[in-house]
Amino acid sequence: MTDPVNAFVAGPRARISGRAGGALAGLSFAVKDLFDVAGIPTGGGNHDWAKANPVPERHAWAVQTLLDAGADLVGKTITDEVSLGILGENAFDGTPTNSAAPERVPGGSSSGSAAAVAAGLCDTALGTDTGGSMRVPSSFCGIYGIRPTHGRIDVTGLMPQAPSSDTAGWFARDAATFARVGAVLLGEAPGPLPTKLLIAVDAFAFADPEVAAALQPMVRKLERVVGPAREEIMAPQGLSVWARAQRSLQPVEAWQTFRPWIERHNPRMAFSVAAGLIAGSQVPASERNWAALMREEARARLRHLLPPGTVLCLPTTPFPAPLRGLPMPALQPMRDRITCLCAQGGLTGSPQISIPGATVDGAPVGLSIIGGRGTDASLIALAQAMEAIS
Known part of the structure; x- marks a missing residue:
């Protein structure tokens, strides 16, 4: 298979056929180079990491589960270095091409997985999300992506970063494939649909005005499925x-x-x-203690906002993908703004899906839906219902 978007890592290409007759038979998948594949080094986006760690003898749980369900593994994909990045640029392996906006970054750290799915090189791909690494590339590349409830997906065989926030998720170009993969990894079919919709007005106000405006038709679609929305502030303390x-x-x-x-x-x-x-x-103990308390406040806030049957929507990212190759001083403010719309994932552990469907200046931007912990299947059902609306 050719790789026109530089999505896959160099070296031995992991190719493994799935079990015949499984629920995902006929689908192909790729895996971010943080997941173990037996007999292939786990590179983690840094060549010295691969040299310092043994070649895995077993597949990661998520990899094995997709293979057992019949999906065919077609390769390992580029990640931001040791998953510490949000834009998708890697000094060792290069930057995968965002086929929806080739002059712009794909988003990271699950950059290669998102790029491979967006370019049609595979049907689905595994990635991870600690501080936004599924949600951001989903928005920038115009595809579906999920940060599941923290702890919902088994991370055995996954290279860790920050375990209290680490999750494993998946990408797809269409809602049907997205739901099909989710049923296998979650062990639960999509549904039921939520019945109450909230709009995070602080998040919409924080996003670029062009992004907030571009997402309004998608919000109206949500209302057609769920019902009239009510505005709420997601983070009273401040994003x-x-x-x-x-x-x-x-x-x-x-x-x-x-x-x-x-x-x-x-x-x-x-x-x-x-x-x-x-x-x-160098983070002092006093700052860590304060942050731990703020995490408890954030969790309490989303428990209050998101009882069973309720979802919250917000822009996935505050702007479309930045241009490739920007200087470092220009990138840090962008990373900080992205974190303001992604921090709730790591803090609260709530599930979040980024849904494609809007563009700004020709570049994709996603709309996110967040539910209470454990409502992953309900969010997937909502994503499917939205895609069915013309």
Whole structure:
């Protein structure tokens, strides 16, 4: 198979046929290079990581589950370095091409998986989401993507980053395939549909005006399925406050995860990745304690807003994908703004699906739906119902 969008990692191409006659027979899938595939190094987006760790002898749970269901594995995909990125650019492996907007980044860290699905190189692909790594590339590439309820998908065989926020999800170009894969990984068919809809007015106000306007037809579609919407503030403390809490907790865990490797092997890494790890090592205890309390407040807020049968919608990202190759000073403010719309995932563990269907200046932007913990199947049913509306 050719790779016109640089989605797949170089080296041995993992190709494994699925079990004959399974529920996903006829579908192909790719996996982010954080998931173990037996006999293939898990690279993690950093060549020194692969050298320092043994080649796995078993498939990750999610990989094995898709194979057992009949899907065919076609390769491992590029990720931002050790999953510490949100835009999709990798100094070792390059930047996958966003086929929906080739001059723009694909979003990360599940960049290769999103790019492969968007380009039609596979039907679905596994990725991960700690601070936005499923949701952001879904929005930027114009495809479906899910951050499941934290702990819902078994992460055995998945390279960790920040375990209290790490999740495994999947991409698809259409809602039917998205739901078909979800039924296997969740062990639950889509449904039931929610009956109450909330609009996160603080999130819509935070997004670029062009994005908020472009998403309004999708919000009206949601209302046609669920019923009239009610406006609510998602983060009363402030979106930037929730983002600060996530930026205090996630980097500390990432430093704890990668510290033994760094101290033992002194690996090569991009400056931005090294800077983030150093920052995580220096977060004071007082900041960590405050952030842990803010996480409890955020969880309480979403429990209050999202009783059974209720969903909340918001822009997945505040803007469409930025241009490729921007200088570092231009990128950090963008990352900070993205975190303001993604922090609730890592803080609360609630499921979130990014639904395609809008563009700004020809580039995709996604609308997200969030439900209470454990309502993943209901969100998938809603995504299907929306796609059915012309």
